[in-house]
Structures are given as C-alpha cells and as structure tokens.
Amino acid sequence: MSLSDHNDLPGEGGSRRLSNFSAYAMSATICSPGSSSRCCSNSNANNSQDSISDCQLHRHSNDFSSSHGRNSVSGSCSNNDSIYQQLNTTVQQPQQQLQAKLPLRQTLRRQHKNNSNGNAINASSSKLRNNTNANNVRPSSSIAEGEHIEGYPPTAYDVFTSSLTPFASCGRLKQHQKLHSPLLPIKIPASVYAVTGLLLLCTMLVSPCQAFQLDGSQTSFAQFRKWYTGLNGSLELEFKTEQPNGLVLYTDDGGTYDFFELKLVEGALRLRYNLGGGAHIITVGRELHDGHWHKVQVLRNDEQTSLIVDGVSQSSTTKGKEFQFGKFATNSDVYVGGMPNWYSTKLALLALPSVIFEPRFRGAIRNLVYADQPGGATRRQEMKQPRDIKCGDGPCDNGEMPKEKVPRGVRGGNTTDACERSDPCQHGGICISTDSGPICECKNLEYDGQYCEKEKAPSEATFRGQQFLSYDLGQTSAEPIVSAQDAITLYFRTRQPNGLLFYTGHGTDYLNLALRDGGVSLTMGLANGKQEMHIKPSKVRFDDHQWHKVTVHRRIQEISSITSFCRLVTVVDDVYTDHSHIAGKFTMLSSSRVYVGGAVNPRALLGARVHNNFVGCLRKVEFSADTLLLNLIDLAKSGSKLIQVAGNVEYQCPIGDPQDPVTFTTRESHLVLPPWETGKQSSISFKFRTKEPNGLIILATGSKQPRSKNAVLFAIELLNGHIYIHLDLGSGAAKVRASRRRVDDGDWHDLILRRNGRDAKVSVDGVWNEFRTPGDGTILELDGHMYVGGTGPAYNNIAWPPAIWTATLRQGFVGCLRDLVLSGKAIDIAAFARLQDSASVKPSCHVQANVCAGNPCLNGGTCIEGWNRPICDCTATLYAGPTCGRELATLAFNGSQHMTVWLGNGQGTKTQTEELIIRFKTSRPTGLILLTSAESNSPDRLEIALVAGRVRASVRLSDREKNLLAGQSVLNDNNWHTIRFSRRASNLRLQVDGVPPVREDAALVPDDD
Structure with missing residues (x-):
C-alpha cells in the first residue's frame, strides 16, 4: 500500500483528516475464517514519520478506496454482506484479541497536545486500559516514556501486548452509540493512542479481506514480489470465479528449468511444477468455478510438494537430489491471472513457454501470502504498482518500464459489473467489465472489432511442398505442453492425394495426420500402444480442390492407479467418423514438437505413412491442450517467437491457384523447365486427362558419367492409351507400363512416382507397381532441362534417346496437366507458360464436345475426335495438313530412277x-x-x-x-x-x-x- 497525501482538518492541536486509510498502512491485521496466523503479519508499510492524529471512519467502502485508478486495489472487504469489521470500542469480549507480536515496520512519533477534548478522550483511554488489564492483558514496564515500538506509542503497546486470538471474520459495522454518524471524523489528540477500538478500525481497512478483480482481458495480469520458496516454503491465496479455465499464478527461475504453474482446468485446480528433476502435476478439486471463495495452499517440504484446496490435499515427490527453486536473484516475479504480453517476444525467459498462451483468469483474488525474502517470514503480499516495477522485471524503453507493459486489467474488489447493465458484444463475444466500461473479447471467433461485429479474414496459408510451420520446445530444453485431452482442428484444400497435414509428439509419443491416396490417414503412438485409422469413403476423395474440415480429439481417462484409457476420435467434414482407443501406463498427453504442412524429412517422422509435404491451402489450424488454444497460422503470421516458418509461406489462398491446370493444345505445345534436382531420392506427381492415345508428357536427361553404361534418363509417355515410365541411372534402363487400363478416356487420372536409389514404385489412380533399375547406379543426375508436354519443332534435330518413342515420333502430349510436384515442390506450370509466352499452352482445362461436327476435314479426310480438336486423317487422300487442304507432291519413277533422303543431318538415326x-x-x-x-x-x-x-x-x-x-x-x-x-x-x-x-x-x- 502506498502513502497518500492527506489534508489538514480544522481543529485544535493541528489534528489531520486522513484522505486515504491506506496511507498509514496500520501494522495489525484481521484474519478471515480459516486463515493461519501469518495472514495477520505486516503489510508493506511505508516509512512515514508522520504521527497519527485521527481516523476518519466511513460506512461505505468506496469512500476509502486507493486512488491509483484501474491498477489499484480497493481497501475493502469484498463480500457484499460484510463491509466493516464488527467491533466493540470498549473491547468487552475477551475472546476478540490481537496477536502479541507487533510488526517492526514503522515508527510514529508521539506528539504532546493538551486540550479539553484530549483530556476527555484520555480519561476514556485510562478506563479502557483498566478494562484490558482486568482481562489478563499484562502491561509492559520495559518501555520508557517517549519511546516508540513498531509504529505504536507506549500507551498503544500496553493494549496490544497480550497473546490474544485475532478477529475471525469480516463483518458489517453495527451502529454504536459513539459511531452513529455516516461520516464521522473522530479527532484524537496526538498525545493519546490507547483507544483500542479506533485503532482496530483503522487497522481493519487494510486487512487481508481485501480482494482485487482481474477482468480476464488479453492484457490482464497482476505482478507481485518474488516468492522465496526455500525447502519448506509455502504460498497461500483465495480466489473466486465463474470461469472454468484460467491461469491463476505463475513463477519460474528465469527461463531454465524450475517453475510453478497454478491454473484452473475445467473447474479443477492443477499445479504443475518442476524443481529440476522433471515436471510433476497435482490436481485437486472440481467445480471450483462456482462463484464462491476457495482457499489454496502450496506447501513444500524438501522433495515433497502439496496442493491443498479447501482442506483437500494431494502431494507429489520430486526425484533427484536438488530441490531448490532456481536462484532467488534471477527468479521471476509472481504473476497472477496472466502473463505480461512482453513475454511473447521473450519466450526464452520462460521455463514453461506455453504459459504465455494460457487463458487469463477472470475473477477475484485475495490474501496472497508467502515469504518474499530469504529467511523472511511469510506475509500478505501487495501488488506491484507501476512505479514499483523496475527494469529488472522486464524489457525497458529508455530505462523505464513502458506503460503498456505494466499490470493492467486489475480493479478493486468492490466494483459494479458494467456487463450486467449492458452487453454490447456480438457473435458470441465475451463481455468483460472494466473501469472504463464493458469491452468485448473476440478471441477465437471469426469476428473482430470493438464489439466483435466485423467478420475477419480467415487465417489461411498456401503450401507448395517446401513450406511448413513448426515449433520445437526441446531445442530450448523447455517443458512440453501436457494435457489430459487435446484436439486438432484444421481445414484443407488440395488436389494432391498425399501430404503431411499435422504432426505433434514428444519422445516416442506421436500423432501423425496426413492425406494418403485421397483419404485422411491418422497414426498415433502412446506409451507402447499404436493405433491407425484411414478415412476414405467409397466414391469420395478429399483431394478434389474443395475445402474439407478435419477434427481429431484425444482424451485420457484413468481406469486404475496404473492404467489409463485414451480415446481417439477423427471426424472429416462432420460426417465421416472413425474412433479407437488405447489402454496403457500413461497419465497425460505431451507435445514438444509440432509440424504443420510438412517437415524437413516427413518420412522420418514417427508414424509416417506419406513421404511428401502438403501441397495446397490450410485454414484455421488450431491445436488445443486442455485450457491452451493455439491458432498456429495466426501465430506464424504475427511473428510469434514460438513458431518457426520454413520457406516463403503466403498467408492467403489465392483465387488464381498456382495448381490450376494448363492445356497443351497441339503436338508441338511444350514447356521447358529448369533441371530437376533429384539425387538418391526423388518423387514426382501430377494429374492429367486426354482423349489421345500417344504423347510425350515428361522428358529429362543427364550426361553419361565415366564408367557408366548409359546416359541418365527419366521420361513419362503415353503409348496406345497406357502410361510408360522410363528410368535409367546410368547402369541400365528400366521401362515399366504403369497403367493397367487405358487412360485416354477424357477423365482425370492421378500419377505418383517415388524412388529411393534403384528401388521405385509408380501409381496410376491408386494402383501401385514396384520396379527396380538394373546395374549398380543409385543416383539420378539430371543436368538437362525438363520438357513438359513434348519437345517442340525447335528440337527436332536433337537425337533423343531411342527408347522414348513419342520423342522419336515427335508426338507431344495433347491434353490437360495440373498439380505438378517435383520432390515435394509444387511447380507453377501456368507461370512458366506465361513466362515462355507459349500461345499453344492455355491456363485452363475445358472439354469441347463434338469437335468433328460439321466434318471439318476436306478432300475426303477422316475426322477423329482428339482432345478439344479434330484430327484429320489424310492418309487415304492426296492431301495433307490439319484439315487435308494442302495438295501433296507426286513423284513418278520409270524403274531406273531413285531418290535419296539423308536422315539426322547426314549423321543417321538410331531408333526403336x-x-x-x-x-x-x-x-x-x-x-x-x-x-x-x-x-x-x-x-x-x-x-x-x-x-x-x-x-x-x-x-x-x-x-x-x-x-x-x-x-x-x-x-x-x-x-x-x-x-x-x-x-x-x-x-x-x-x-x-x-x-x-x-x-x-x-x-x-x-x-x-
């Protein structure tokens, strides 16, 4: 409590009127029911040398509130029916007694003023002293006149030196014959101090019955002095709230290992702590969000730590040999109700970084009691005010703590609720009452604005196979996120049948969510148990470029002291559901690593069933663990220090999707891409559609290496309606027919090829075929450009590998191609088409029907349905050209004549x-x-x-x-x-x-x- 200014009151003896009862911070206190004796220890009194002249009593608590605005704590009993302590000014009940030990805090000088009023009250004082002595209160003879003990003159000390029982509760002050005025300044001459009842009344106004309110907003928290835990320390507080979740208290060793976290989880109080030997969790109580006061105690006894809530106790034992809590010099302050927002950019200063994302406590706190100095006694703590917070307590601007980084959202305990009068919040926004009026909490809603009235853009991001989001708490030796239940919710849109969506794990425990063959695949490992599920309904695929929602929920229930049960549920689009369970020796779910959209090496993740990253769009990726809720895309977009971003992630899903299809309209249409970086492992996938039976789709070559039998080659072509794969690593060629049925039917078909050294497998429409290249080559070194859709007339003179028949015959692919992904990297082929100004490659895919209608072929040519084009067969005519409109030359021979045509620029050709x-x-x-x-x-x-x-x-x-x-x-x-x-x-x-x-x-x- 701070020392406030006070104004002089008129009257004899220069007596003064107290403008704020917290100004003198009287040393004696009054305990609430059930409080231990140490709750009556001294507050943080100021070293004032002013003498107490009088006390002015108020009937209404708001009249003596502290004058520090919204950051202050009212000096009042917070119970509506318990404003003033019931007192008897003549101390007629001997059971109502005060502690013998008086705090050694403040010295008040005795003043000698003589007047008639003073004599009258002095006489009354003598009578009171006699009454006190009659009740076995032994006066002290060891104090000389003029000496002062702990803020009280000798006459007052005589009254308070007995070992008496403290007052037991807060109560309403009854009107007494001498205390009947609603605003009665009682003037006390400075020479008289032994008026017991009046002194108790002044003391009462700073009693531990005081409470402060935390509004639960995103800036709400209170800051207190460091807690000296020692080996046998304790901490006490009382709280009341109607919210089932919220951070009550946190302190740590400055970001190394040790911490204490006290929070409400679904109405139960959970203590999580670490003293260097690993984290422990104690949970006590249920339905504690009932709006009533609950008393909490955290007790230490060497390796044992206990949590007591309303008399119900649970304990846990710390392993190891070191039980000290950090180092007092570097330990953090005690934070109540939430954490300062500046910690979000200084996560390394937290031993438990996830605490910054915990929901804030909304309710009242009182009687926070602990020792704040080594060797010091426990005492009731006062909240740090802005002027008390030093630069050592957090980041500084020009040597001063910024105003936005000091405690906010804290009010006195006796306040009105602005939200009860008017709730302006829309769309499910939470109304929070503050000193300046109601505010709306729009967190985790699809709306923002002052009243949650504005629809906000969804949190979404585009991934092209090399981008992903992650966090790894293990890199900083921070504690993992632990919970009894967690959930993953995300939306995705893609054309790719395979890709990692989400991964979380700690140690050997994991949960791996991915797309596999157009379905949703989930694998989970917990303790020694494993589960796997695959949701792929008949005739339904989730790689259709439409938005799909996936929800995964896990919950642990204790069966016995040694066995727990984990229930796993996966839901897609709120329609398709699968569930499973595992029983084993586990108690909590842990997460120290999370990957969204991919990883450096997705195949190396535990439970991996796919080997490539996600290609497409993700929206509203949320990970919740008990009270914790992380919107991972929002955190990444805002630059949170928790999230690492790999690659150039675009935080939107563009209307012009880079995976939109392109159409190769003629056999000469083609695109030239940079060399494909492959190596020992590589993969390629794309979708295609056509009605034409032959065409070169992909061609890439490499140089012939020393001691290699052949040049390196990779190609995909369509021959007679079937897909063929060509692969030569320099030691021998492999040619594989990948399709079991014809694929020149005009429908979309999906191709995936993966290779690892000599081993490869290819899938067309989900049907897999494995093969192996001959020889001992394992590296695919492609140093030439990649040709997509064909080679074009400009390359007619190049001697293409004879095994690629469509290249030899100059038959380019005519049809649509989309979703080209090379080794996990999405290729924007539409951008290449625009860059190369290829008019014959269109950035769309449309089907034209009846292209032979009206017989476009001339001179007897036969029309054949091609892909969006008529193919005129002119072989039975004397004409050529696209429509058989060009007359052919005719040669006549007499039997002794001939004509020679040189092939391959005179170098000849080698063909198959x-x-x-x-x-x-x-x-x-x-x-x-x-x-x-x-x-x-x-x-x-x-x-x-x-x-x-x-x-x-x-x-x-x-x-x-x-x-x-x-x-x-x-x-x-x-x-x-x-x-x-x-x-x-x-x-x-x-x-x-x-x-x-x-x-x-x-x-x-x-x-x-």
Missing part, C-alpha cells in the same frame, strides 16, 4: 520405333518402294517392296530378320493404294488400304540388349 505411310500406284507386280541403310558395316535395314502384286515389309536388325506380307488382292492395278507400316521395338504392323493389318511380335532384339 518407326512409322511409315506411302501411297503408290503401278502396273508392275514387282518393284522396290523404299529402302533404308546405315553405315557400311551395319546390316540394319528396312525394306518395303511390291512382290508378286503384294506388299512385303522386311526388317533386319543385326543378324535377325523378319518379313511381313499384306494385301489380299493384286495391287498392281494402277490404282492408288495406301501402305501403313509401324514398328515398336520388336512389334511390327503392316496394313494396306482398309484391310486388317498384319501384326508380328518378332524377336529382333537380343535379350541382353
């Missing part, structure tokens, strides 16, 4: 596939139509000839040869005929006109090639 279309007419039954040749020492050739009126195709590779004959009638009829020949490695196909083709699967290539 060919397609040949020739139209001819002749009257001769035999003749060479086409012949290919290679180097002089190579026997490889392809020959097309007319033999006895039929077409013969001969293919020779090395020392193997195969012949095919086609044509059911004589073809030397001088009419136009069409020859179609194609080869795919050892598969040969020959067709003449509309006759069914002749096929042959010839073993042209040696098995070891």
Whole structure:
C-alpha cells in the first residue's frame, strides 16, 4: 500500500483528516475464517514519520478506496454482506484479541497536545486500559516514556501486548452509540493512542479481506514480489470465479528449468511444477468455478510438494537430489491471472513457454501470502504498482518500464459489473467489465472489432511442398505442453492425394495426420500402444480442390492407479467418423514438437505413412491442450517467437491457384523447365486427362558419367492409351507400363512416382507397381532441362534417346496437366507458360464436345475426335495438313530412277520405333518402294517392296530378320493404294488400304540388349 497525501482538518492541536486509510498502512491485521496466523503479519508499510492524529471512519467502502485508478486495489472487504469489521470500542469480549507480536515496520512519533477534548478522550483511554488489564492483558514496564515500538506509542503497546486470538471474520459495522454518524471524523489528540477500538478500525481497512478483480482481458495480469520458496516454503491465496479455465499464478527461475504453474482446468485446480528433476502435476478439486471463495495452499517440504484446496490435499515427490527453486536473484516475479504480453517476444525467459498462451483468469483474488525474502517470514503480499516495477522485471524503453507493459486489467474488489447493465458484444463475444466500461473479447471467433461485429479474414496459408510451420520446445530444453485431452482442428484444400497435414509428439509419443491416396490417414503412438485409422469413403476423395474440415480429439481417462484409457476420435467434414482407443501406463498427453504442412524429412517422422509435404491451402489450424488454444497460422503470421516458418509461406489462398491446370493444345505445345534436382531420392506427381492415345508428357536427361553404361534418363509417355515410365541411372534402363487400363478416356487420372536409389514404385489412380533399375547406379543426375508436354519443332534435330518413342515420333502430349510436384515442390506450370509466352499452352482445362461436327476435314479426310480438336486423317487422300487442304507432291519413277533422303543431318538415326505411310500406284507386280541403310558395316535395314502384286515389309536388325506380307488382292492395278507400316521395338504392323493389318511380335532384339 502506498502513502497518500492527506489534508489538514480544522481543529485544535493541528489534528489531520486522513484522505486515504491506506496511507498509514496500520501494522495489525484481521484474519478471515480459516486463515493461519501469518495472514495477520505486516503489510508493506511505508516509512512515514508522520504521527497519527485521527481516523476518519466511513460506512461505505468506496469512500476509502486507493486512488491509483484501474491498477489499484480497493481497501475493502469484498463480500457484499460484510463491509466493516464488527467491533466493540470498549473491547468487552475477551475472546476478540490481537496477536502479541507487533510488526517492526514503522515508527510514529508521539506528539504532546493538551486540550479539553484530549483530556476527555484520555480519561476514556485510562478506563479502557483498566478494562484490558482486568482481562489478563499484562502491561509492559520495559518501555520508557517517549519511546516508540513498531509504529505504536507506549500507551498503544500496553493494549496490544497480550497473546490474544485475532478477529475471525469480516463483518458489517453495527451502529454504536459513539459511531452513529455516516461520516464521522473522530479527532484524537496526538498525545493519546490507547483507544483500542479506533485503532482496530483503522487497522481493519487494510486487512487481508481485501480482494482485487482481474477482468480476464488479453492484457490482464497482476505482478507481485518474488516468492522465496526455500525447502519448506509455502504460498497461500483465495480466489473466486465463474470461469472454468484460467491461469491463476505463475513463477519460474528465469527461463531454465524450475517453475510453478497454478491454473484452473475445467473447474479443477492443477499445479504443475518442476524443481529440476522433471515436471510433476497435482490436481485437486472440481467445480471450483462456482462463484464462491476457495482457499489454496502450496506447501513444500524438501522433495515433497502439496496442493491443498479447501482442506483437500494431494502431494507429489520430486526425484533427484536438488530441490531448490532456481536462484532467488534471477527468479521471476509472481504473476497472477496472466502473463505480461512482453513475454511473447521473450519466450526464452520462460521455463514453461506455453504459459504465455494460457487463458487469463477472470475473477477475484485475495490474501496472497508467502515469504518474499530469504529467511523472511511469510506475509500478505501487495501488488506491484507501476512505479514499483523496475527494469529488472522486464524489457525497458529508455530505462523505464513502458506503460503498456505494466499490470493492467486489475480493479478493486468492490466494483459494479458494467456487463450486467449492458452487453454490447456480438457473435458470441465475451463481455468483460472494466473501469472504463464493458469491452468485448473476440478471441477465437471469426469476428473482430470493438464489439466483435466485423467478420475477419480467415487465417489461411498456401503450401507448395517446401513450406511448413513448426515449433520445437526441446531445442530450448523447455517443458512440453501436457494435457489430459487435446484436439486438432484444421481445414484443407488440395488436389494432391498425399501430404503431411499435422504432426505433434514428444519422445516416442506421436500423432501423425496426413492425406494418403485421397483419404485422411491418422497414426498415433502412446506409451507402447499404436493405433491407425484411414478415412476414405467409397466414391469420395478429399483431394478434389474443395475445402474439407478435419477434427481429431484425444482424451485420457484413468481406469486404475496404473492404467489409463485414451480415446481417439477423427471426424472429416462432420460426417465421416472413425474412433479407437488405447489402454496403457500413461497419465497425460505431451507435445514438444509440432509440424504443420510438412517437415524437413516427413518420412522420418514417427508414424509416417506419406513421404511428401502438403501441397495446397490450410485454414484455421488450431491445436488445443486442455485450457491452451493455439491458432498456429495466426501465430506464424504475427511473428510469434514460438513458431518457426520454413520457406516463403503466403498467408492467403489465392483465387488464381498456382495448381490450376494448363492445356497443351497441339503436338508441338511444350514447356521447358529448369533441371530437376533429384539425387538418391526423388518423387514426382501430377494429374492429367486426354482423349489421345500417344504423347510425350515428361522428358529429362543427364550426361553419361565415366564408367557408366548409359546416359541418365527419366521420361513419362503415353503409348496406345497406357502410361510408360522410363528410368535409367546410368547402369541400365528400366521401362515399366504403369497403367493397367487405358487412360485416354477424357477423365482425370492421378500419377505418383517415388524412388529411393534403384528401388521405385509408380501409381496410376491408386494402383501401385514396384520396379527396380538394373546395374549398380543409385543416383539420378539430371543436368538437362525438363520438357513438359513434348519437345517442340525447335528440337527436332536433337537425337533423343531411342527408347522414348513419342520423342522419336515427335508426338507431344495433347491434353490437360495440373498439380505438378517435383520432390515435394509444387511447380507453377501456368507461370512458366506465361513466362515462355507459349500461345499453344492455355491456363485452363475445358472439354469441347463434338469437335468433328460439321466434318471439318476436306478432300475426303477422316475426322477423329482428339482432345478439344479434330484430327484429320489424310492418309487415304492426296492431301495433307490439319484439315487435308494442302495438295501433296507426286513423284513418278520409270524403274531406273531413285531418290535419296539423308536422315539426322547426314549423321543417321538410331531408333526403336518407326512409322511409315506411302501411297503408290503401278502396273508392275514387282518393284522396290523404299529402302533404308546405315553405315557400311551395319546390316540394319528396312525394306518395303511390291512382290508378286503384294506388299512385303522386311526388317533386319543385326543378324535377325523378319518379313511381313499384306494385301489380299493384286495391287498392281494402277490404282492408288495406301501402305501403313509401324514398328515398336520388336512389334511390327503392316496394313494396306482398309484391310486388317498384319501384326508380328518378332524377336529382333537380343535379350541382353
């Protein structure tokens, strides 16, 4: 309590009127029911040298409130029916006695004033002294006249020196014959001090019945002196509230290990503490938020710590050999009701960083009693006022504590509730009564503003495979978040079937939430038990680029002293539910690590079922643990020191999603991407749709390394309606058909490929196929550009690997592609299309029906439905071009003429596939139509000839040869005929006109090639 100014009152002897009863901080106190004797110890009295001249009594508590505004504590009994202590000014009841020990705090000088009023009261004083002696109150003869003991003159000391029982409660002052005026200044000459009743009345006004209110707002807290716990220390307080959750008290050793945290959890009081040997938890009581006063005691006895609530006690024993609580010089102050907000930027100063996020206490506190000095006695503590808070108590600006960083949201105990008169809060906002009127608490609502009237933008973020949010309390040796129940709630939107959504764990305990194959997957490990669930309804996928909500709830219930039961429930979109449970030797859920949207190595996390990070948007990611609630995206966006942000996270979900599809409209359409950084492990995924059976989708190459058999190669192509994978790590090529059924049906199809060294597996629409590359190569070193959708005419002269048939045939992919992710990194292919100004790559995907309507093909060409385009087959005509509108040149040979065409810029070609279309007419039954040749020492050739009126195709590779004959009638009829020949490695196909083709699967290539 502070020393306030006081005004002179008129009257003889220069007597003064007290403007504030807390000004002199009288040493004697009055205990409430059940209080121990130490609650009557001295308050923080000031060293005033002024003498007490008189006391002015008020009937209404508001008349003697302290004058420090909203930060002050009223000097009043907070019970509505208990304002003043019932007293008898003549001390007629001997059982109402005071402590013998008087505080050694303040010395008051005795003044000698003689007047008639003084003589009258002095006579009354003598009578009172006689009455006191008659009740076995022994006067002291050891005090000389003029000496002063502990703030009282000798005459007062004579009255108070007996070992008497303190007053037992707060009560209303009854009107006495001499105390009947509602505002009666009783003037006491300075020479007289032994008026027992009046002295008790002055003392009463600073009694421990005082309470202060905490409004529970986001800046509400009270700050007190450090608690010296020692090995046998104690702390007491009383509280009342109607809120089931809230931080009551916290103190620690300055951010190392030791701490005491006292909080309400669903109406029960929980003490969590650490003295260096590990955290312990004690829980006592239930339904303590009943609006009544509850007394709390924390008692230490070496390694044993006890929590007592209303006489009910629970204890816990600390392990180890060191039981001291930090170092007193560096320990923190005691914080009541909440923590200063400046701690949110100084989490390293907290041994329990999660305390900063606890909900604040809303209610009343009184009788906070503990020792605040080594070797000192326990005493009732007074709240630190702004002038009492030094720079050592927190961060300073220019050597002074900023006003916004001192205790706020604290009021005197006898106040009116502004929210009862008017509650202006909307949309579920919580009304909080303050000295300046009601305010609205909009925390954890979708609204903000003065009255929670404004809808706020959702907390959301975009992840592209390399971004994620995390916290790791273990890095600072801080205590984990522990709870009896926790919950995860988040919203997601994605087109990717796989990705890590959320992970939390501590030690070997974990909870791993992810998308797997378009469903929601959850794995949990607790003690030695494990559970797994997968929610994937029939005909429902959650990778449909729509918002989906996931809620995971865990709750521990004690079955016996050695066994507990953990119930696990997962709900998707409030419709699809799965639940499970684990029984084991555990008591709490712990969290020291959290990952949102991914991790550095998601496959290394416990319980991992997916190996890549999330690609898409997350919204309102909340993690709650008992009373604690963390909105992780909001914390990351606000720059909270708790959250680490990996990568460039965008705190919004853009309307133009970078994963929107693009369309390759022609066979020449393509995009060129930077080299794909792979190494020993890599993955690729995308979605596609088309109606065309052939097309090159992805192609990337690397240089041939020393001692390598081949050049490095990776490619994905569509052949005859099926997906093929090409992979060569330099020691041998692998070619795998990844699809079991045709995928050129116009629907979206999903492809995922993962590799680890030589081992790889590929999935098309959820059907997995594993394979392994030959040789001993394990590294995929791609140093060339990645081509997406094809290679384009600018690269026609490049000798592409012969195994990539669509590259050899210049058949680019025509269709839609989206959600391209390379090794966990989302690729904005639409941005590449804009950057490369490729007009033939459109940033959308639409389906056009009946593209052959109206017969767009001219001159007898046949229209075939392609992907949003008509494909005109001009092979049966003398025309070419997209619509068969360009007339072809015709060559005539007399039997002795020929024409030579050099391939590959004169360097020749090496292919595994060919397609040949020739139209001819002749009257001769035999003749060479086409012949290919290679180097002089190579026997490889392809020959097309007319033999006895039929077409013969001969293919020779090395020392193997195969012949095919086609044509059911004589073809030397001088009419136009069409020859179609194609080869795919050892598969040969020959067709003449509309006759069914002749096929042959010839073993042209040696098995070891």
